[in-house]
Amino acid sequence: MIMTQEDLTITDPKMTAKGVNVFYGEKQAINDVSIDVGTDLVTAFIGPSGCGKSTFLRSLNRMNDTVAGAKVTGRIELDGEDIYAPSMDVVQLRARVGMVFQKPNPFPKSIYDNVAYGPRIHGLAPNKSDLDGIVEKALTRAGLWDEVKDRLAESGTALSGGQQQRLCIARAIAVDPEVVLMDEPCSALDPIATAKIEELIHELRGKFAIVIVTHNMQQAARVSQRTAFFHLGTLVEYGKTTDIFTNPKQERTKDYITGRYG
């Protein structure tokens, strides 16, 4: 792996991975990946299908734990704390490292209850008005408040695809996480809805450390400041997004982003 520029060094990383391997049963999905995720940055993971970028993302909040036979070795730290340590409570971890999925997956509940779900299970709101406040803030941050404020009691599944995905983002940020992981959040959306999500990511930058996996290189180029290129389970190149897209150092990266990938 090559750091493309000296000024890439992230002085205050939110999350740090050191020599991470992920196995699914016998198969090794991730091979010796080390990476720093900056606090105020949007970090994009790109790479061809099956390169392990989603697998790696899911190991950052231990969602791989839910997959039978998955095993993670190496060290992943959140603020210097090993997230795979026995003392780490996975429930707490996921409250700090939220996740948004590929397909919008609102619960079959009202819009309000969708957003209030996390704060309720974590007991963040002592009373109804506090909860109202949290819901409004999350929906506002997700750019959805104006569209849904008059119909909070309607089912979340009745919204359009793009609205559903923003609802899912609101749901994730309602518990005030430190990191938001996004696993191809726009792959099921049309270009307009995609643009709104990208604008939202831009707005959220600085409030949360954001890591986004995307198939769409243009999207990585548009929303991120750091880009990591994964190939066959390894991290091939990690650097400033501008460098990766104008002047990648690795032949494999160049071939992938210029469309010469086998």
Place this chain on the structure above:
Amino acid sequence: MAIVNDHTVKAFDEDLNRLRGLISEMGGRAEQALLQAMTALNKGDLDLAAQVVRDDKKIDALEAEVEQLAVQTIALRAPMADDLREMIAALKIVSVVERIGDYAKNIAKRVALMDQTRSIEAIPLLMSMSNIVVELIHDALDSFAARDADLAVRVTVRDKNVDDFYNSIFRTLVTFMMENPKLISESAHLLFVAKNLERMGDHATNIAEMVYYVVTGGRMEERERGEQPEDGAAEQEQG
């Protein structure tokens, strides 16, 4: 940096190849225009000079075509990394080549204004200078076609020779003008011709810099242009 893999989308490669073909044709025409203009100047051949002026329109047309193709490719193929750099370089290179063509045309236009210049001793110097400039332009465009950063660096190094020639021609013409006040007008024209040649050399350097950027993704460092005396390679090139 050889291009090993083709693009998955073959039509993209076709667009790129067409773009490269157009640029190389345009460069060829610019070189030829310069050669013809200098021949016309040397021999006082007004017909040839008129032809250079006419042919410049083709160079302009080629520039427009390349611009259109590049814009189209950027819009439709969203090129990245070296492809993107090549698009941008292509746009810049054609505008430089077009300028070279304009200078050649400018020289050709001056032929008609100078009927007694054959005796001026600066002419052979100008011919030698133009030979170097033609080579520089040729090599700069070759380096683009071959993605050859080393050749591009050598072009920028050799541009120093052109500058030296210019300085020497300048001194020669100024002395000549002081000795032959009647021929001041013609001499002044020749001075402009020399200046045009010097500018063409600079443009060849610009092309080489663009090629360097396309190939490496970085800007050419000052020391790579051989402007520091201890650079042995540069000394050798001058010899």
Place this chain on the structure above:
Amino acid sequence: MTFNAAALLLLIAGLALIGWIAGRARSNLLAGRAQAKLHSRPQYHGWYVALWLFAPAALFLAVWSAVSPGLITNEVLASEAAKELPAFGFERGAILSDARNVAQGKQEAVRIAAATPLVKPYADATHRYAWIGIAAMLALALAGGLYAFTRIKPDFRARTRVEKIVMLLLLLASLVAILTTFGIVLSLLFESIRFFRLVSPTELLFGTQWAPTSGAPQPDTFGGIPLFWGTILIGAIIAMIVAIPIGMMSAVYLTQYANPRVRKWVKPCLEILAGVPTVVYGYFAALTVAPALREFAVAIGIPNASTESALAAGIVMGVMIIPFVSSMADDSINAVPQAMRDGSLALGATPNETIRQVLIPAALPGVMGGILLAVSRAIGETMIVVMAAGLSANMTANPFASVTTVTAQIVKLLTGDQEFDSAKTLAAFALGLVLFVVTLLLNIVALRIVKKYREAYE
């Protein structure tokens, strides 16, 4: 020479094969000669000929098999020898069948002397009708085959025709099921109408006294409410109190917690429970559960505890329904997208919170559908209640008391020597109709709910 339907079927099948080969060859030949491209591939021409050859002949065969014995008997009866037969009754039938069996070679000699003169007319008639049948069948087969054969041309659309014929055959098959249901409803309806001429529908539906066997001096009463209540108490209340929680919990365990190896063993075991004959459950309820419950009831001081208790029947019925509820709940929980579960877990919810707050609410419509289907099965269940719940029509909420259900009463009304035109017997059909309508409605509602729910995640 007798009329052997199976052999003849084979014969026309063989002819059809020849027709298939011939049709295929002819289409190839014609196509080659006319230098034309066939509209349909040669096989389809073959199938077209084969179907035309086979279908009418087979249909005729079926009809002929059904009507020819009657025709034969008629002819024998018209013969001279039949004049001496007894006019009616059992003896006449015995003589005829004796003669028929000898004539058709099923037995060596006559057992009844009077049958002897009839043997020869029987044999003749059988022989003749067999020949008529075979000739007609072959004629039909050949006519059909020839008709189809002559229609083969390169541009003949054999494929569309064959597909249409096949579609008709499939339609016919599905019509059998529908027509059967329709027939059942009709027969129930006619018998019920006869019953309602004797007893008014309102009495059946809203009367509170069920005493069809009281006899004189009081008239029979047909108030269905005690039966309906018994049915609901056992099938919809006690059985569901047992089946819903256990079924749901086992479904949650199997879908969320069980590792694949456990699931591989437990699920089939649960499904075996569904395959146990209900009569076995009945034994279990009557011989094991009911006495145990009675002792328990006596021990806690319930006075009129009976060995035939609603509770015993209900509990066992609930156990019987568990796999039903469990597999419906299992399906609905599995149908909740994994993304939903991930979404909840990613917010830091525990698996338990995820199940309670996301999975079960999302699966609820499907689970409700499953429960309604289970209820409709429970109220239609017969053996367990007949064996364990008793037959006394009590209106009681005491689960230790004996109650009876609609199905149990139907069994009671129809068993034993009964004349088929008394109100008592007809009441069974009316009860059957009520049961049918209720389960039909439950099924419709349940399937609606399940379908609507399925669409939500597509």
